[in-house]
Amino acid sequence: MNRVxxxxxxxxxxxxxxxxxxxxxxxxxxxxxxxxxxxxxGFAGFSARRGEALFRTRWAGGDERTPSCTACHxxxxxxxxxxxxxxxxxxxxxxxxxxxxxxxxDEVEKQFRRDCKSVLGRACTPLEKGDYLTFMxxx
Ligand code: HEC
Numbered sequence: 001m002n003r004v005x006x007x008x009x010x011x012x013x014x015x016x017x018x019x020x021x022x023x024x025x026x027x028x029x030x031x032x033x034x035x036x037x038x039x040x041x042g043f044a045g046f047s048a049r050r051g052e053a054l055f056r057t058r059w060a061g062g063d064e065r066t067p068s069c070t071a072c073h074x075x076x077x078x079x080x081x082x083x084x085x086x087x088x089x090x091x092x093x094x095x096x097x098x099x100x101x102x103x104x105x106d107e108v109e110k111q112f113r114r115d116c117k118s119v120l121g122r123a124c125t126p127l128e129k130g131d132y133l134t135f136m137x138x139x
Contacts, residue, residue, distance in 0.1 A: 020095045020096055020099050020137075022099065022103050024103040024104070024105070025095070025101075025102045025103050025133070025137065027105075028102060028103075028105050028108055028133065029046070029130055029133050029134065029137075031105075032046075032126045032127075032129050032130035032133070033045070033046065033126075033130055035126035036125070036126040036127045036130055039125065039126060039127070040127070043127070046127070046130040046131050046133075046134040047131050047134065048131070048134045048135040048137075048138050049135075050127075050128075050131040050135075051128075051130075051131035051132045051133070051134050051135025051136070052135045054069070054124075054128055054131060054132055054135075055068070055069045055070065055073070055077070055132065055135060056068060056069075056070060056075070059119055059120045059121070060121075061120060061121030061122065062117070062118050062119045062120050062121040063085075063118045063119075063121075065084050065085055066084050066085070066118045066119050067119065068119060069115065069119055071084040071119070072084050072085075072090060072115075073090065073093050077092065077093045077094035077136060077139040078092050078094040078096065078097050078139060079092055080092055081093070085118075093136055093139075094136060094139035095136055095137050095138075095139060096139060101136065102133050102136065102137070108129075108133075112124050112129055112132075116128075
């Protein structure tokens with residue numbers, strides 16, 4: 001394939017990823033990276049794999065109705081969820097199906113505060129928050 005055709009093929013495949021990109025989300029993740037670096041000088045970047053583990057792990061120490069993030073956001077981030085405490089529906093959390101996700105800093109912080117306490121029984125660290133957003137950004 002010549003170079004122009006190759007580029008055209010890449011661009012044809014790209015729009016979904018480009019649409020989901022959002023500078024506000026990137027800035028929130030960049031902020032968590034600064035905080036994670038301050039907390040641990042060995043910080044070497046966020047990991048979608050750790051973010052997925054955070055999402056799926058059944059923690060002890062939180063509210064027994066919500067042992068994991070999946071209790072409300074379901075096993076599949078692309079699927080709609082349901083609040084295990086109130087029964088209210090929750091929109092999907094995967095960025096691919098919900099591009100507005102994780103773009104409002106105050107909302108993101110508010111929910112991390114609330115949800116980490118409910119599931120882990122403590123606040124999430126900047127490393128955990130960045131890992132989680134990195135995972136969801138790829139979903
Ligand atoms: C009790 C149910 C429940 C559990 C358990 C839960 N969440 Fe949520 N989460 C919500 C609700 C409700 C919202 C706000 C409504 C929305 O964003 O659709 C939300 C939104 C969020 C948001 C903000 C989304 C945005 O677009 O800004 C983040 C971040 C988040 N949750 C992270 C987590 C993490 C991490 C866990 C597991 C540690 C978790 N949630 C577990 C109910 C839950």
